[in-house]
Amino acid sequence: MCRHLGYLGPERSLAELLLEPAHSLLEQSWDPHDMRGGGTVNADGFGAGWFGDDGRAVAYRAAVPMWTDVSFPQVATQIRAPTVVAAVRSATVGMPVAAEACAPLSDGRWLFSHNGKVGGWPDSLAKLAGRLEITDMLTAAPTDSAVLWALLRQRLDAGEPPDRAVRELVREVLAVAPDSRLNLLLCDGHRLIATTWTHSLRVRRSTGTVTVASEPSGPPQRWAEVPDRCLLIADTEHVEVTSLEEDS
Template sequence: MCRHLAYVGPPVSLRALLYDPPHSLVRQSWAPRDMRGGGTVNADGFGVGWYPPGGGEPVRYRRGTPIWGDVTLPGLAAATTSGAVLAAVRSATEGVPVHDTAAAPFAEGPWLFSHNGVVRGWPDAVAALAGRLPVRDLLTLDAPTDSALLWALVRHRLRAGEDPARAVAATVAEVAAAAPGSRLNLLLTDGRTVVASAAGHALSVRQTPGAVLLASEPHDDDPGWQAVPDGRLVVATTAGARVDALAVGAASTGPHAGGKTTRPTDGGDTR
């Protein structure tokens, strides 16, 4: 498994997201609280993507080594501020490569993407889904991993003009059907909206005025954190977050960013 987070809101330093909290993403790389499905540490690479002030495509910094051992990132994080960030630490599935380009976030144009989980039966279980993609997409995957393929599937839908929430929901639905038991917590952002799935792994959300933070694990003990129930899709902007059921039906009627915003609930509380 992996750990990841996405933030949209007033500009903050990368250090404030990655290092400063008591249970920061850096700490989660070596002392995660919830590594269901296997793994003990997230030492197989990391990545940070952020959107520069004034707009433009995101910038990425990725390495295939443990985040705690990188000597460049602390200074970079202290000197860099952004109003939209996606970051991840990686625990690689046994048998798949560990190198820089296998680490999230994956990117194209305005998009950043991450996956926390595993595709069961990889690669055979999803070979038919991969076969639907253009051959060029398969030949240019960032890495021969389940996460990179999930990104290619989501990206293919985005290129076709699908709403990002629908693209994530539909991808989760079709992969879950092809590979039962998969853990498919996905994060997708264009720097304004974040779409996240909770499918087989933990996800929490914290809203403050004008900001939303989604993370695999709360990075502190703030009571504002709320757990997202399994089988849900979150669409978040600086105006708030909405949580909807994540099901096969969501693939055709997926929620749209900019709709009603609420606290993260689906009719009951999220404990």
């Protein structure tokens, strides 16, 4: 299953965050340590997103293993940001290998990643996707993650608070596809909202900095495991973890 990472804190280069640490996201693309539910490498593409000076979300995504992209290391050295969401992908069987399918997905305001799969795809999600606009469906890559993103965006566009939108999305997907794995990660530039539903997630805090990641990277100290079936809300000052169970 894919690996993802979200960072809020002092400005860092993408290289410092994603390429240079011990057991970096780059290393997790070929040697992940905690894959649950299948997959041995994350070689079906990758992406890194940040927010530009105008506040718009930008994402560099490619349908190749992170370690084969000759341009990314140069870009990663030059791009510095206080907010980053990145992922390496192991495509779920039957889903296309394409840049559009790589996280982070974005509409320019949010960065979104999904680590997992929706059970019974595509029939299960079709029950929920019926309420999507046709344009949403056409612009989305034909993956479970893209439909999850379209469904979440609908809630966000309607003004639902992001933590509630994520919680409600998990609840409604589990209602039609209870065997799903739903580690979601959403960022508006200031907050990270993440879920654990049968995949690994760790969080590390230090003064003015928070990182959430499927697997720890960098110094091993201070990483805490986020329990399964939880919602995490984090900014640079606070981390709050609550159970998703009572709403499922």
